[in-house]
Amino acid sequence: MTVRIESSEPxxxxxxxxxxxxxxxxxxxxxxxxxxxxxxxxxxxxxFLARIKTLGIDEAADYLEMAARLLRIxxxxxxxxxxxxxxxxxxxxxxxxxxxxxxxVREVCDxxxxxxxxRRSRFARSYLPAQHxxxxxxxxxxxxxxxxxxxxxxxxxxxxxHIHDVVPRALDVDGAIATIREILxxxxxxxxxxxxxxxxxxxxxxxxxxxxxxxxRRGELRIFQPSPFSSLVITRESAGQAA
Amino acid sequence: xxxxxxxxEAALFASDRPVSVAELAALDPxxxxxxxxxxxxxxxxxxxxxxxxVDLVELGxxxxxxxxxxxxxxxxxAQLAVRxxxxxxxxxxxxxxxxxxxxxxxxxxxxxxxxxxxxxxKSLQERGLIDVxxxxxxIGRPLLYGTTALFLEQFALRHxxxxxxxxxxxxxxxxEPRAI
Numbered sequence: 001m002t003v004r005i006e007s008s009e010p011x012x013x014x015x016x017x018x019x020x021x022x023x024x025x026x027x028x029x030x031x032x033x034x035x036x037x038x039x040x041x042x043x044x045x046x047x048f049l050a051r052i053k054t055l056g057i058d059e060a061a062d063y064l065e066m067a068a069r070l071l072r073i074x075x076x077x078x079x080x081x082x083x084x085x086x087x088x089x090x091x092x093x094x095x096x097x098x099x100x101x102x103x104x105v106r107e108v109c110d111x112x113x114x115x116x117x118x119r120r121s122r123f124a125r126s127y128l129p130a131q132h133x134x135x136x137x138x139x140x141x142x143x144x145x146x147x148x149x150x151x152x153x154x155x156x157x158x159x160x161x162h163i164h165d166v167v168p169r170a171l172d173v174d175g176a177i178a179t180i181r182e183i184l185x186x187x188x189x190x191x192x193x194x195x196x197x198x199x200x201x202x203x204x205x206x207x208x209x210x211x212x213x214x215x216x217r218r219g220e221l222r223i224f225q226p227s228p229f230s231s232l233v234i235t236r237e238s239a240g241q242a243a
Numbered sequence: 244x245x246x247x248x249x250x251x252e253a254a255l256f257a258s259d260r261p262v263s264v265a266e267l268a269a270l271d272p273x274x275x276x277x278x279x280x281x282x283x284x285x286x287x288x289x290x291x292x293x294x295x296x297v298d299l300v301e302l303g304x305x306x307x308x309x310x311x312x313x314x315x316x317x318x319x320x321a322q323l324a325v326r327x328x329x330x331x332x333x334x335x336x337x338x339x340x341x342x343x344x345x346x347x348x349x350x351x352x353x354x355x356x357x358x359x360x361x362x363x364x365k366s367l368q369e370r371g372l373i374d375v376x377x378x379x380x381x382i383g384r385p386l387l388y389g390t391t392a393l394f395l396e397q398f399a400l401r402h403x404x405x406x407x408x409x410x411x412x413x414x415x416x417x418x419e420p421r422a423i
Contacts, residue, residue: 019332020358062358101355107412108339109332112398116330119399122300122309123324125259 021066022102024051029099036099039092041077045070069095169203176204176211184221184236192232244289247274248282252308255286261305261396303395304402327397337363338372341388343409346376348385364388372397 018024028047034040048070052063076091176195183190196208212234215221222235244252251267268279283306287299300309310318318324330338337360340352352360367373368388376389395402 019336020356022357066357098355098357102357104409104412105336105339105343105355108343108406109335111407112335112339112342113329115398115400116335118312119302119397120326120329121312121315122298123315123318123326124307124309125256 021048021063022099023106024048024063025066026099026103026106037096039096041070041074041092045074171203171207171210173207173210173214176207177215180208180211180215180221180234184234188236190234192234195234244285245282247271247278248285248289251279251282252286255299255306255308258307261301261303261307263305267306300399301401302399303392307396333358334363334367338367338390338394341367341373342390342394342403342406345389346379346387348379348387350385352388 018027025044025048028044028051029036029039032040032044032047034044045067049067052060052067073091073095081088180190180195183194195212196205200208212221212223212232216223219237222237223232224235225232250270254267254270255262264276264279264283267283268274268276274282283299289295290298296311296314297308298311300307315326319326333356336356337352340355341347344351344355349360349364352364364373368375371391371393373388373394374391375386377387378384379387390403394400400406
């Protein structure tokens with residue numbers, strides 16, 4: 001499972017570690033070792049788009065908004081401008097301001113998590129969430145004579161306890177294994193009801209089931225169910241194919 | 244320990260939350276506020292000097308007896324107490340913004356974080372770390388959030404001023420963006 005995710009969806013896994021587009025952007029800027037006041041916007045935008053390519057639709061909106069913003073800045077940077085134009089405002093200025101502000105928040109987070117960790121390492125009294133406790137029953141208003149007569153009534157009504165004997169009935173998995181092997185030695189393919197008679201006792205059904213699982217584990221046969229609730233199909237696994 | 248210190252120790256032990264100096268002073272009508280503060284100091288010193296497993300700590304606007312950090316693992320292993328869950332990164336970010344910019348509305352928080360924060364604000368409010376402290380001007384009179392006394396307790400702060408000031412944070416942030 002893990003292997004599949006790592007190989008086919010690296011970006012999704014990676015993005016879960018970011019707290020939003022600004023976090024991703026700051027990480028890119030750090031990884032690329034570029035000056036935050038002079039962001040190479042084309043390169044960063046390209047990286048950003050590559051990372052969000054496989055985002056799930058729910059989280060995409062915030063990242064897409066940032067992607068659009070980056071592309072707009074990139075376009076604005078391409079507009080020709082007069083070298084000595086004092087009026088020119090860097091289209092990246094607003095983004096830089098937000099990134100710096102966000103970086104400040106990240107630093108506060110470091111402080112807060114250190115404080116929280118210190119506090120977490122100490123217990124106060126009654127930290128455990130209070131369990132719901134039933135109030136103790138009110139004292140009984142009962143005389144000894146009443147209690148004794150009540151006990152007497154109970155004893156009269158109570159009959160001899162009925163003791164049920166539980167007879168252990170061992171499963172016969174080995175027997176079932178022998179049966180299944182016998183069946184599969186005659187043919188390549190069998191169905192559930194070839195192995196278990198419709199009149200079988202519960203212990204026989206259980207034995208057969210365990211035997212099938214055991215044989216499947218050993219690689220002697222293969223079990224599959226063509227559709228829900230249909231009869232199991234059992235096929236013999238030739239030695240060469242055995243896993 | 245002095246009789247007043249013993250009385251305060253008993254009260255602090257009995258309480259499951261930090262107890263303020265005013266509440267402690269109410270235990271003994273003859274005790275002045277200064278005497279209570281001195282008695283608290285006496286308890287703290289006794290714990291320190293004699294080497295106790297607990298320790299008297301000031302958090303929020305009160306005092307509380309807490310176990311010393313070196314015993315936390317053993318206590319938790321024995322399942323006698325459970326550490327609260329850590330906040331997620333997103334929740335911590337949101338809380339940090341509220342702590343520094345309060346009172347402020349959801350839109351401002353989302354502007355700074357660049358993501359939608361509705362669900363996180365709700366869960367922080369449910370955990371009692373933030374609360375609605377008013378309504379802003381402007382369209383729809385947005386709800387304004389601020390941190391609570393429980394926030395101070397859970398971060399072992401006496402007051403918000405104990406947090407580093409914004410201008411004390413990293414050097415890089417102090418300098419204005421230079422001209423490009």
